[in-house]
Amino acid sequence: MKKILLSMIYFLSVLPVIASEHVDSKLVDKKEIIFNYPSEKNTKHISIISQDAYGKNLEATLHSATFSKVVLDDGITYDRILLPDGGGHKIPGNPNIESYSQMLAIPDAAEVELIIDEILWSDTFINTTIDPVQLPFPDVALMNGERPDELLPFVKNKEAYMQMAGSTAAPVELLSPVNVRGKKFIVVSYHPIDFNPLNKTVRFAKKIRFHLQYVYPEMRGKEQKRQDPLLDEFPYEHKAKSGTNSNLEIDTSLSASQQADYLIITPPNFIHAITPLAEWKRQMGYQVYVASTDITGNSQEEIKAFIKDAYDNGTMTSYVLLVGDHEDLPAWEQIGHSFHGKDHKWYTDFEYSLLDGNDYYADIVIGRLPGDTAVQITAMVNKTLTYQKKPVISERYNHVLLAGQFQDSKGDLKADRMFMEDLHRLADFLGPDYDFFDQPVDPFNKGFQIHTALKWDSATNKDLTYGGWGYGTGRIPPPAIVPQVWKNQGRGDRDDITAIINSGVGFVMHRDHGYAGGQGWADPQFVSSDVSTLTNNTLTPVVFSLNCATGWFDGKDTFAESWMRSTSGGSVGFTGAARVSYSGYNDLFHVGIMDTFWDDYDTTWSSALYPTSWKPAIALNRAKDRVFTQYTANSKIAVLTARLFNWYGDPELELRTAQPQQLYADHDKSLTQGDITNFNITVRTQANIIEGARVALVFSDGKSLVGKTNASGHIAFDHIKAEKSFKITITEHNSIPYQTTVNVEPAVIVIPPVTPVTPVTPVTPVTPVTPVTPVTPVTPVTPVTPVTPVTPVTPVTPVTPVTPVTPVTPVTPVTPVKSTATKSAASIDFMLIIFMIALSLMRNQKYSKSKR
Numbered sequence: 026m027k028k029i030l031l032s033m034i035y036f037l038s039v040l041p042v043i044a045s046e047h048v049d050s051k052l053v054d055k056k057e058i059i060f061n062y063p064s065e066k067n068t069k070h071i072s073i074i075s076q077d078a079y080g081k082n083l084e085a086t087l088h089s090a091t092f093s094k095v096v097l098d099d100g101i102t103y104d105r106i107l108l109p110d111g112g113g114h115k116i117p118g119n120p121n122i123e124s125y126s127q128m129l130a131i132p133d134a135a136e137v138e139l140i141i142d143e144i145l146w147s148d149t150f151i152n153t154t155i156d157p158v159q160l161p162f163p164d165v166a167l168m169n170g171e172r173p174d175e176l177l178p179f180v181k182n183k184e185a186y187m188q189m190a191g192s193t194a195a196p197v198e199l200l201s202p203v204n205v206r207g208k209k210f211i212v213v214s215y216h217p218i219d220f221n222p223l224n225k226t227v228r229f230a231k232k233i234r235f236h237l238q239y240v241y242p243e244m245r246g247k248e249q250k251r252q253d254p255l256l257d258e259f260p261y262e263h264k265a266k267s268g269t270n271s272n273l274e275i276d277t278s279l280s281a282s283q284q285a286d287y288l289i290i291t292p293p294n295f296i297h298a299i300t301p302l303a304e305w306k307r308q309m310g311y312q313v314y315v316a317s318t319d320i321t322g323n324s325q326e327e328i329k330a331f332i333k334d335a336y337d338n339g340t341m342t343s344y345v346l347l348v349g350d351h352e353d354l355p356a357w358e359q360i361g362h363s364f365h366g367k368d369h370k371w372y373t374d375f376e377y378s379l380l381d382g383n384d385y386y387a388d389i390v391i392g393r394l395p396g397d398t399a400v401q402i403t404a405m406v407n408k409t410l411t412y413q414k415k416p417v418i419s420e421r422y423n424h425v426l427l428a429g430q431f432q433d434s435k436g437d438l439k440a441d442r443m444f445m446e447d448l449h450r451l452a453d454f455l456g457p458d459y460d461f462f463d464q465p466v467d468p469f470n471k472g473f474q475i476h477t478a479l480k481w482d483s484a485t486n487k488d489l490t491y492g493g494w495g496y497g498t499g500r501i502p503p504p505a506i507v508p509q510v511w512k513n514q515g516r517g518d519r520d521d522i523t524a525i526i527n528s529g530v531g532f533v534m535h536r537d538h539g540y541a542g543g544q545g546w547a548d549p550q551f552v553s554s555d556v557s558t559l560t561n562n563t564l565t566p567v568v569f570s571l572n573c574a575t576g577w578f579d580g581k582d583t584f585a586e587s588w589m590r591s592t593s594g595g596s597v598g599f600t601g602a603a604r605v606s607y608s609g610y611n612d613l614f615h616v617g618i619m620d621t622f623w624d625d626y627d628t629t630w631s632s633a634l635y636p637t638s639w640k641p642a643i644a645l646n647r648a649k650d651r652v653f654t655q656y657t658a659n660s661k662i663a664v665l666t667a668r669l670f671n672w673y674g675d676p677e678l679e680l681r682t683a684q685p686q687q688l689y690a691d692h693d694k695s696l697t698q699g700d701i702t703n704f705n706i707t708v709r710t711q712a713n714i715i716e717g718a719r720v721a722l723v724f725s726d727g728k729s730l731v732g733k734t735n736a737s738g739h740i741a742f743d744h745i746k747a748e749k750s751f752k753i754t755i756t757e758h759n760s761i762p763y764q765t766t767v768n769v770e771p772a773v774i775v776i777p778p779v780t781p782v783t784p785v786t787p788v789t790p791v792t793p794v795t796p797v798t799p800v801t802p803v804t805p806v807t808p809v810t811p812v813t814p815v816t817p818v819t820p821v822t823p824v825t826p827v828t829p830v831t832p833v834t835p836v837t838p839v840t841p842v843k844s845t846a847t848k849s850a851a852s853i854d855f856m857l858i859i860f861m862i863a864l865s866l867m868r869n870q871k872y873s874k875s876k877r
Contacts, residue, residue: 051095052093052094052095052105053093053094053095054092054093054094055091055092055093056091056092056093057089057090057091057092058089058090058091058092058147058229059088059089060087060088060089060090060147060229060231061086061087061088061089061231061232068086068088069086069127070085070086070087070088070110070125070127070215071083071084071085071125071126071127071213071215072084072085072086073129078132078239079238079239080236080237080238080239081129081236081237082234082236083213083234083235083236083237084232084233084234084235085125085196085197085213085215085217085230085232085233085235086231086232086233087108087217087229087230087231087232088109089109090106090107090108090109090217090218090229091106091107091108092104092105092106092150093105093107095156097156097157097159097179098178098179099179099181101154103154103155103156103157104153104154104155104156104227105121105155105156106121106122106123106153106155106218106227107123108123108124108125108217108218110125110497110498110629111123111124111125111497112124112125112126112497112654112655112656112657113125113126113214113216113656113657114656114657114659114660115158115656115660115662116158116182116185116661117157117158117159117160117161117180117182118157118158118180118181118182118185119157119158119182119185119186120155120156120157120158120185120186120189120220120222121155121156121157121158122155122216122218122220123218124214124215124216124217124218125214125215125217126200126212126213126214126215126654126657127212127213127215128203128210128211128212128213128633128634128654129210129211129212129213129237129633130208130209130210130633131202131209131210131211131237131239132209132239132241133207133208133209134241134242135209135239135240135241136239136240136241137199137202137211137237137238137239137240138237138238138240139197139198139199139213139235139236139237140235140236140237140238141195141196141197141233141234141235142234142235142236143232143233143234144196144230144232144233145230145231145232145233146219146228146229146230146231147228147229147230147231148228149226149227149228150226150227150228151225151226152225153220153225153226153227154222154225155218155220155222155227157180157181157182157186158180159177159179159180160177160178160180161607161608161609161610161662162174162177162442162607162608162609163364163573163605163606163607163608164442164537164538164539164571164572164573164602164605164606164607164608164611165364165538165539165540165541165572165573165574165605166538166539166540166541166547166548166573167540167541168540168541168542168544172434172538173364173541174441174442174608175434186222187222187223189220189221189222190221190222190223190224191223193219194216196215196216196217196219196230196233197213197214197215197216197233197235198213198214198216199211199212199213199214199237200212200213200214200657200658200659201383201384202382202384203382203384203386203634203658204381204382204384204386204388205381205382205384205386205387205388205634206253206255206256206341206381206388207251207253207341207381209382210633210634211237212657212658213237214657215233216230217229217230217231251341252340252341253341254286254340254341254343255286255341255343255344255390256636276339276340279338279339279340280335280339281314282314282316282331282334282335282339283334283335283338283339283340284312284314284339284340285311285312285313285314285335285339285340285342286311286312286340286341286342286343286344287306287311287312287313287314287342287343287344287346287677288313288314288316288332288335288342288344288345288346289302289303289313289314289315289316289345289346289348290316290318290321290328290331290332290345290346290347290348290354291315291316291317291318291347291348291349291354292317292318292323292348292349292353292354293317293318293319294399295348295349295353295396295399295402296315296317297399298348298399298400298402298403298406299315299346299348299394299402299406300315301406301410302346302406302409302410302675303315305410305413305414306677307723307727308721308723308752308754308764309677309719309721309754309756310719310721310722310723310729310730310731310754311344311677311729312340312727312729314335316331318354323354323355324355325355325356325357325358325376328354328355328377329357329376329377332345332377332380332389333380336380336388336389337380342389343389343390344389344390344391344392344642344676344677345377345378345389345390345391345392345676346391346392346393346394346675346676347374347377347391347392347393347394348393348394348396348402349393349394349395349396349397349402350395350396350397350578350579350586351372351395351578351579351580352397352579352580353397354393355372356372356373356374356377356393356578356579356671357372357373357374357375357376357377358370358371358372359371359372359373359668362604362605362665363605363661363662363665364541364604364605365604365605369604371579371603371604372578372579372603373603373668373669373671374391374393374671374672375387375391375667375668375670375671376668377389377391378390378391378646384658385649385653385658385664385667386634386646386649386650386653386658387646387649390640390642390643390646390676390677391642391671391672391676392598392642392672392673392674392675392676392678393578393671393672393673394406394589394673394674394675395578395585395586395589395590395673396589396590397582401590404590404591404592405589405590405674408563408565408595408597409597409674409675409678411563411565412563412565412597412678412681413675413678413679413756413762414761414762415761416563416681416685416761417529417563417564417685418684418685419529419564419684420683420684421528421529421530421531421564422529422531422681422682422683422684422685422759423472423473423474423531423682423683423684424473424474424476424525424528424529424530424531425452425455425456425473425474425475425476425530425531425532425533425534426476426477426478426522426525426526426530426532426533426534426566427448427451427452427475427476427477427478427479427533427534427536428448428477428478428479428517428522428533428534428535428536428537428546428549428551429444429445429447429448429479429480429535429536429537429548430444430445430479430480430481430482430537430538430548430549431444431445431479431480431481431482431483431489431507432444432445432482432537432548433482433483433489434482436482436483438483438487438488438489438490439489439490439491439492440489440490440491440492440493441492442492442493442608443491443492443493443494443500443608443612444536444537445479445491445507446491446493446503447536447612447615448477448479448534448536449461449503449507449511450501450503451534451615451619452475452477452511453467453469454469454471454619454623454626455469455470455471455472455473455475456470456471456472456473456474456475457470457475458470458510459508459510459511460504460508460510460511461501461503461504461508461511462501463502463504469625471623473531473682476525476530477514477515477517478517478518478521478522478525478549479514479515479516479517479549480516480517480518480537480548480549481512481516485512485515488506488507489506489507489512490505490506490507491503491504491507493612494609497613497654497655498627498629498630499612499613499616499617499627499629499630499651499655500612500613500616517549518549518550519549519550519551519555521549522549522551522555523555523558523559526559526561526566526594527559527560527561527594528561529561529564530566531566531567531680531681531682532566532567532568532569532680533566533567533568533569533570533596534569534571534615535551535568535569535570535571535572535575536571536572536611536612536615537572538572538573539570539572539573539574539575539584539601539602540552540573540574540575541573541574541605542574542577542583543574543575543576543577543581543583543584543585544583544584545575545584546570546572546575546584547572552584553582553583553584553587556584556587556588556591556595557587557591559591559593559594559595560593560594561593561594561595562593562594564594565594565595565596565597566596566597567596567597567598567599567641567674567680568588568596568598568599568600568601569600569615569618569641570584570585570599570600570601570602571601571602571606571611571614571615572601572602572606572611573602573604573605573606574601574602574603574604574605574606575601575602576599576600576601576602576603576669576670576671576673577601577603577604578603578671578673579603584601585599585601585673586673588673589673589674596674597674597678598641598642598672598673598674598675598678599672599673599674600641600645600670600671600672600673601670602666602669602670603668603669603670603671604669606665606666606669606670607662607665607666610652610656610662610663610666611666613648613651613652613655614648614649614651614652614666614670615648616648616651617644617647617648617649617650617651617652618641618644618645618647618648620637620647620651621635621637621638621643621644621647621648622637622638622639622644622680622682624637627651630651630654632647632650632651634646634647634650635647635650638679639679639680639682639758640676640677640678640679640680641672641674641678641680642672642674642675642676642677642678645670645671645672648670649666649667649670652666652667653667679756679758680758681758681759682758682759683759684759685759685760685761686710686711686712686759686760686761687710687711687760687761687763688708688709688710688715688718688755688756688757688760688761688762688763689708689709689710689711689763690706690707690708690709690720690753690755690763690765691706691707691709692704692705692706692707692753692767693705693767694765694767694768695767695768695769695770696745696747696767696768696769696770697747697769697770697771697772698747698748698769698770698771698772699746699747699748699772700746700747700772701744701745701746701747702744702745702747703741703742703743703744703745704722704741704742704745705739705740705741705742706720706734706739706740706741706742706753706755707734707737707738707739708720708734708738708739708740708755708757708763709738710760714734714737714738715734715738715757715760716734716735716736716737716738717733717734717757718733718734718738718755718756718757718760719731719732719733719755719756719757720732720733720734720740720753720754720755721753721754721755722742722745722751722752722753722767723751723752723753723754724749724751725749725750725751730742730745747769748769749769750766750767750768750769751766751767751769752764752765752766752767753765753766753767
């Protein structure tokens with residue numbers, strides 16, 4: 026067997042502890058193995074080399090690996106192998122083997138075959154026994170002060186070790202296809218570690234070249250893509266043409282629920298309470314349908330079937346709002362939980378969002394108003410409408426409350442968990458420099474004011490360090506010593522939390538333990554009874570409660586419901602776990618949420634499925650994708666995490682992060698009926714033009730045109746036919762909406778009166794013939810008839826009776842005019858005289874009638 030050269034091994038004096046799942050033992054004897062040139066170290070682990078309509082050529086590369094020793098509770102010294110940014114499907118008790126995965130888009134009609142072209146293996150390392158994965162830490166505390174995470178047993182699945190010894194799996198495999206909103210993806214999983222427990226050897230597939238081959242059905246018609254109204258809301262993410270309208274034609278053959286892109290399901294006794302919110306969404310340009318459970322049915326299967334019918338056969342439903350608590354409108358039943366027990370029943374709304382394919386990726390954005398009575402639903406609706414339509418004019422929307430704990434149960438001045446690390450990172454990202462990022466100049470500052478309520482298990486006048494484990498690139502290595510500028514934030518308790526929220530904040534994040542029964546936060550303690558004392562009134566925040574069980578909403582009234590139901594304040598939106606949740610997964614979940622609002626929070630990752638957005642409910646979908654990227658969707662704890670976190674509130678609500686500004690719009694105030702025009706709108710505040718404002722033209726028949734403004738604040742709706750007046754609603758997440766009506770005026774058709782024959786007046790130019798007036802004595806027109814023989818000029822002699830008119834002889838110069846022209850002019854003059862006489866008689870007759 027080839028021995029490993031010392032030149033390949035770099036001994037590390039300092040290495041962040043990034044052990045998977047557990048930190049109960051220290052890593053020692055660490056060394057890094059470099060497989061490729063340093064220049065390749067920052068390249069992707071799975072890269073697309075080329076692609077076309079028939080497939081993709083890819084390369085998987087492992088740049089390095091870190092070996093270390095760890096002593097676990099069974100007294101055995103194991104090898105722990107850490108891959109840079111590694112993750113994978115971790116099963117407690119099984120060998121702790123890390124891997125990578127990447128989601129790739131594929132044609133909808135294609136099946137995919139994986140062909141491995143070449144594998145480059147490393148040398149084989151001997152005397153290696155990889156440690157078993159340990160149980161994840163629950164973020165839970167009991168009301169008696171007990172911390173279950175301190176009592177976890179050691180686990181090792183010897184059978185799994187033996188099975189691994191007898192098989193060699195391919196280092197690259199395809200996971201099940203993923204279908205999200207009509208698009209198809211495949212997940213490639215790269216397992217570079219080849220471990221043989223029996224021989225105690227390990228080697229690495231350091232480079233693999235492989236390709237995906239698309240297999241199409243023999244009879245393949247032209248693929249018809251369904252229009253996705255949800256993606257149309259995010260033109261900057263999906264390269265739609267910004268600044269033009271998105272005209273969603275309504276298919277009248279569809280049912281009302283199938284036409285809806287915003288679907289509300291409610292018990293009949295809450296319809297009146299939810300109607301104002303439904304009407305507001307219609308004004309925003311959404312096609313809204315309110316479905317009573319009398320129509321949908323009231324079982325979980327019937328409700329999901331109703332949602333799926335609307336989604337599959339209609340306009341691809343985007344938002345679903347469930348109205349009422351679980352007892353009024355059931356959530357989806359789950360049986361069994363890793364902490365609560367195998368027979369424990371609990372409930373989630375997540376299952377209702379899984380409509381395309383057979384995977385765990387949400388296809389819609391879902392929320393719930395968890396009220397027991399119409400009064401409670403009305404309170405939630407009023408808070409939502411105030412937040413969106415008439416917000417408090419306050420700069421406190423860019424104030425943030427961060428609450429949590431530096432847990433040091435061993436007293437070794439080292440954090441047991443990553444609670445404080447998460448809060449420190451977020452504070453430094455959003456606000457002033459708290460020395461979290463290892464750079465001489467603060468790389469981030471989003472302009473927020475940071476407020477804290479922190480609990481420290483260790484004295485802050487001592488050198489404290491962060492502990493924890495890796496969750497891939499989502500985790501930024503923290504500073505070696507907790508900076509004094511962060512420790513200076515001091516301590517906080519329920520009184521501080523109350524005072525800060527009453528003063529006003531845009532959002533709240535708690536990262537620590539939650540009580541197992543859903544009562545509230547353990548550290549610092551803040552429970553349902555404390556929420557009831559809040560008096561923040563209409564300055565309501567969004568609450569991210571990333572801990573255990575604070576999102577419980579079935580069977581009893583709990584912490585989440587107290588925030589949402591409060592009539593003196595509370596929150597406008599809330600997310601929390603419906604039961605006990607787990608560290609590592611929750612830490613990464615916070616990264617996914619924040620990266621939805623600010624795409625540079627995690628600079629190494631971006632979702633292929635869900636866009637960045639200011640909507641917290643979309644942030645939950647994106648955060649779950651982030652967890653799956655790290656742990657895979659095959660991980661039971663990752664899937665559990667996705668089910669645990671529900672959104673309570675309007676699923677379409679956008680987070681406010683600054684003082685609201687009134688929107689104004691420049692556009693035509695009225696149109697002429699029947700005209701076809703390009704309707705242009707420019708959106709601004711008093712000081713700035715607004716990019717990304719959502720503009721909706723809503724017509725009397727319920728149809729709407731919706732689009733977003735471009736960088737110039739402009740949007741053009743093409744070929745608008747003006748028939749009836751329509752309404753405009755313009756919204757933007759930090760603004761006060763603009764609403765108006767554009768009137769359509771009937772076209773003015775001018776019908777000239779019969780009496781004033783003014784059009785005849787142009788004939789007056791004939792007056793130059795006045796020289797003929799001397800002929801007036803010839804009133805007996807009959808003598809004129811002899812003029813007909815004028816053609817023979819000599820016969821003029823018969824006119825001798827007119828000899829007195831000899832003075833008219835000067836007319837003889839007219840002789841150059843042909844006689845026919847003379848006759849025509851005379852006829853015109855004669856007819857004109859007759860017409861004027863008739864007109865005069867008509868006027869006199871009308872005048873005499875009017876006098877009578």
